[in-house]
Amino acid sequence: MDYAVIMAGGSGTRLWPLSRKDRPKQIIDIFGGETLLRKAFERLLPVFEPKKILVQTNDAHTKKVKKILPEVPKKNIIGEPYMRNTAGAVGLAASFIADRDSDASMTVVTADHIIEPQDKFTQTLSEAVQFVNDNPENLITFGITPTYPSTQYGYIRLGKKTPYDGSEVYKVESFQEKPDAAKAEDYLESGNYLWNSGMFVWKAQAILSSLYHYLPDCKKPLKKIQKKIGSKRQDEVIEERFKEVPKISIDYAVMEKSPSVYSIKLDCDWLDMGSYNALTDLINQDSDNNALAGNTPELIDCSNNIIINQDDNHTIAGIGVENMVVAHTEDVTFICPREKCGDIKEMIEQVRKNKGEKLL
Structure with a gap:
């Protein structure tokens, strides 16, 4: 089975005071239309039916998420009792998905992106899911073709192109931090760099194995949580154990270390709603x-x-x-x-x- 996870747990501090702890940017209507969370959900619907979409959010926001996304089953809304950055969020969501299907693929998107046009995103997402199903040991990250020398985004340095049904899939040579203006200009001119979107596709078991290997301190708490998924003690054990997961991003924890990381080029208009x-x-x-x-x-x-x-x-x-x-x-x-x-x-x-x- 193919599943998707929407990461909707950030606090949105860079849009304060519009975005607050109790009403972060992804679940409020800033623009007089749909919330960012709703937009992210609808963007996934051409590829995933609602029962295959999970939402990861702060414990305090689960009811608000359910109100925004009534189509998503209640059991698919995962509340985090503590913020453990993206490695913890990914590990928790992967545990839920692997419990349902040990061979499942897992797409990870965030609730604070604007991506257009829809058809290009759908096509690239479908290709990425198929690539992972055909290459279950590999981890895919979406790279955005830069349109200007941004100093606000991290970058992906591309290696060799991997032939795959016409898709632009590349071995990732390295990840680069947010550059200064001169480096950003060099990255743009070289044509070998993409913006790091923070969106991924992988097998749930593959990312869990990678987390256990590169971030061993997360293995015990996640294993404890996995054993209680679906039981009466599920929420209690998450409350007890999730705080033991190291607070670190998935990029630092796994993607910058693994030799099995590939990037698929997403030629879309992409905006990370992270600033005014x-x-x-x-x-x-x-x-x-x-x-x-x-x-x-x-x-x-x-x-x-x-x-x-x-x-x-x-x-x-x-x-x-x-x-x-x-x-x-x-x-x-x-x-x-x-x-x-x-x-x-x-x-x-x-x-x-x-x-x-x-x-x-």
Whole structure:
């Protein structure tokens, strides 16, 4: 059987205050349409029926996920009692899938991506699943063809192309961290690098074996959890044991170490909704390149701003404002130069220190 997992457990701090702990970006409607989670689910439907789609989320958000995705069986919504990064999330989801079918493939996507067009994504996903079913020892990561020299994404260095039914599948030579501007330009010009999308396909057993080998401290807790899946003690054991899984990304834990990693090229428009600047590709812009959402502001001689107002009873007004982010909710107004958005975590820590957790 072929299964898919939507990772929907992040806290979305880079879009604070719009995104909060109790309502992260993937489950709130920022743009006046569907949530990012719903979009991710619908993107998978041409390949997977709802009962073969699992959602991994924070324990506190399982009811909200079920409301957004009523088609997904309740048993397919996996609540994490602790955030253990993507290695833990993958290991937990793989344990559930392997319990149902020891030979199952497992597609992993995240709930905070925008991918278009649908038909190209469907075709590439189908090819990746078939590749893994034909090569069960291999791990596939989706690589995005870069369209500009981004310093915000990690990169995949491609090795030799592997002939496979016309698909562009490559041996992965290495993973590269987010580069500086000069390196990003070199990566783009070389044509040998793809953006690292954080989406994968593999056999559930293959990724579990890799985790046990490269991250041995996860083996005991995951094995304990596997034994109780479907039992009355399932949630209790996850609560007890999941915190023992090391907190590390799947890239660091496995993908950068395994000799069996391949990349399939995804030639789609792809956007990781991880920052305010990313919103400019989704939000309507006025004639002065102001990206505006929510209660419309009153502006004079303002340009290149991102202004989001979630309070219908509050009006934002500006004169001569340029290259700023203004995000207003009922209890927080966040103002920041666009080039400083990368420092938002420092502001969150300051708010936590001075105002407590209530605003986070």
